[in-house]
Amino acid sequence: MKINNNQLLRFTTAGSVDDGKSTLIGRLLFDSKSIFEDQLESVSATSERKGHDGVDLALFTDGLKDEREQGITIDVAYRYFTTPKRKFIIADTPGHIQYTRNMVTGASTANAAVILIDARHGVIEQTKRHSFIASLLNIPHLIVCVNKMDLVEYSEERFNEIIGQFEEFSSKLLVKDVRFIPISALLGDNVVNRSENMDWYQGGTLLNILETLHISSDINKIDARFPVQTVLRPQNDEHRDYRGYAGRVASGIYRVGDEVAVLPSGFTSRIKSINNGGDDIEEAYAPMSIAITLEDDIDVSRGDMIVKKNNQPEAEQEFDIMLCWLHNEPARPRAKYTVMHTTNEQRAMIKEVVYKIDINSYNRNTEDKDLTMNDISRVKVRTTRRLMLDSYRDNRNTGSIILIDENTNETVAAGMII
Missing domain, CATH: 3.40.50.300 (P-loop containing nucleotide triphosphate hydrolases)
Structure with missing residues (x-):
C-alpha cells in the first residue's frame, strides 16, 4: 500500500x-x-x-x-x-x-x-x-x-x-x-x-x-451541516445590504445555487454566494471557515444551522446520549446545565439516567442512578430549544455535546448522541 x-x-x-x-x-x-x-x-x-x-x-x-x-x-x-x-x-x-x-x-x-x-x-x-x-x-x-x-x-x-x-x-x-x-x-x-x-x-x-495504518476521514462528506457562528452586517455604505452567515462547515459540501433550509425555523432559500477569506468561491466543504449569503431575507442567528433542503438532521428537544461524567462533583438530580452543541447554546437538564455501564463486565446497571466522576451512562436530556442532531457515529461534529455547570461555568460532562 x-x-x-x-x-x-x-x-x-x-x-x-x-x-x-x-x-x-x-x-x-x-x-x-x-x-x-x-x-x-x-x-x-x-x-x-x-x-x-x-x-x-x-x-x-x-x-x-x-x-x-x-x-x-x-x-x-x-x-x-x-x-x-x-x-x-x-x-x-x-x-x-x-x-x-x-x-x-x-x-x-x-x-x-x-x-x-x-x-x-x-x-x-x-x-x-x-x-x-x-x-x-x-x-x-x-x-x-x-x-x-x-x-x-x-x-x-x-x-x-x-x-x-x-x-x-x-x-x-x-x-x-x-x-x-x-x-x-x-x-x-x-x-x-x-x-x-x-x-x-x-x-x-x-x-x-x-x-x-489506513486513515479514513472522520468528516461526514454526505450530510451538509453548517452551524452559524455569527451574522455579518457591515456598517459601511459600500456593503450596506450585505448579510452573511459565518461559521465553519461541520460536514458535507455547499455550492452556490444549492437549495438549503435554515433550522430550526425550516425556512428555505438558495445559496447566493460563498466567501472564504475575502474571496468568492463556488463551493465549500468541511472544515472550511466561510460566509454564506442567501437569495432570500430570512431571520438567521447564531446557533441556527444551514442544511440541504432534502437532507436534514433531527431537530429535537429531548434525546438520548451516552454521557461521560467528567467532574469531581456528582450530577445533581434535575439540575440545570448549559448544553453546548456546535454553535448552539441552550439550557438543559438531565431528565433521566437510563442505565450506567459496569466497566468490568460492560453490563447495564439500571438500578444505580447516581452520576459520579468517570461514570459512563445512557441518559435522557431535555433542552429549552430544539437542537439539530445527528448520531455521533454518523457525524462527530453534530453528534457530540458538552454540559456546563451554570453556577461554576465548569465543563461537567461530554456526550455522544445515540
Whole structure:
C-alpha cells in the first residue's frame, strides 16, 4: 500500500498508572530521531540531576516543570513528530483513574488509540475503561501494546494469555481493527526497532503499524451541516445590504445555487454566494471557515444551522446520549446545565439516567442512578430549544455535546448522541 507522507495520523495513548506511556512516547521520539538537539540536552541534564542512568525517556513528554518535579504526568500532553512516511500528533493522557476524563479530550479527534498493558498485571479495570471510551468515541483502530515484556522474560505464553484476557471483553466493543504488540518501551523492543529478544513475534513494530495504518476521514462528506457562528452586517455604505452567515462547515459540501433550509425555523432559500477569506468561491466543504449569503431575507442567528433542503438532521428537544461524567462533583438530580452543541447554546437538564455501564463486565446497571466522576451512562436530556442532531457515529461534529455547570461555568460532562 502506498503511504502518503503528507498524511496526518492523530493517536492517543492510554493505560493505567506506571504502565509506561511517557517512556513509550519518549522511546518513539528518541529512536525515530524526532528529538531536537536542545530538547535532548535539556532532558539529559534533568536526567543527570535526578541521578538516572542515561536519558530518562519519560521526560520528553513531561514538558511542564511542575510535572517533572512531582514525577507524574497530570494533563493531556500533545506531541508532534514526523517520519519520512507520515506526520503524527500524539495525545498522551494520564493513567490515574481521577484523570480518565482527560482521555475523552485526548481521544475525541484520534484516528487510533494505543492502549498500554503492564505484562506483569495484565488486563485491569483501567484497560477496560479506556478501551470502552475508545469504542464509544468511534476510534477505528486499537493498538494494544503489552509493555514491560522484559520483566516477564519476554514470555510468548504471557503475551498470548493477555491477548486472551483482552479479547474476552473486547468482543463487546465496536472496534473492528485491534492489533497486539509485545514491547519493552524502556529497552526499545518492538517500538521503532524489531526485538531480538522476541523472535517469536512476527508482526510489525509500533512505528511500522502507525506508519501504515489506513486513515479514513472522520468528516461526514454526505450530510451538509453548517452551524452559524455569527451574522455579518457591515456598517459601511459600500456593503450596506450585505448579510452573511459565518461559521465553519461541520460536514458535507455547499455550492452556490444549492437549495438549503435554515433550522430550526425550516425556512428555505438558495445559496447566493460563498466567501472564504475575502474571496468568492463556488463551493465549500468541511472544515472550511466561510460566509454564506442567501437569495432570500430570512431571520438567521447564531446557533441556527444551514442544511440541504432534502437532507436534514433531527431537530429535537429531548434525546438520548451516552454521557461521560467528567467532574469531581456528582450530577445533581434535575439540575440545570448549559448544553453546548456546535454553535448552539441552550439550557438543559438531565431528565433521566437510563442505565450506567459496569466497566468490568460492560453490563447495564439500571438500578444505580447516581452520576459520579468517570461514570459512563445512557441518559435522557431535555433542552429549552430544539437542537439539530445527528448520531455521533454518523457525524462527530453534530453528534457530540458538552454540559456546563451554570453556577461554576465548569465543563461537567461530554456526550455522544445515540
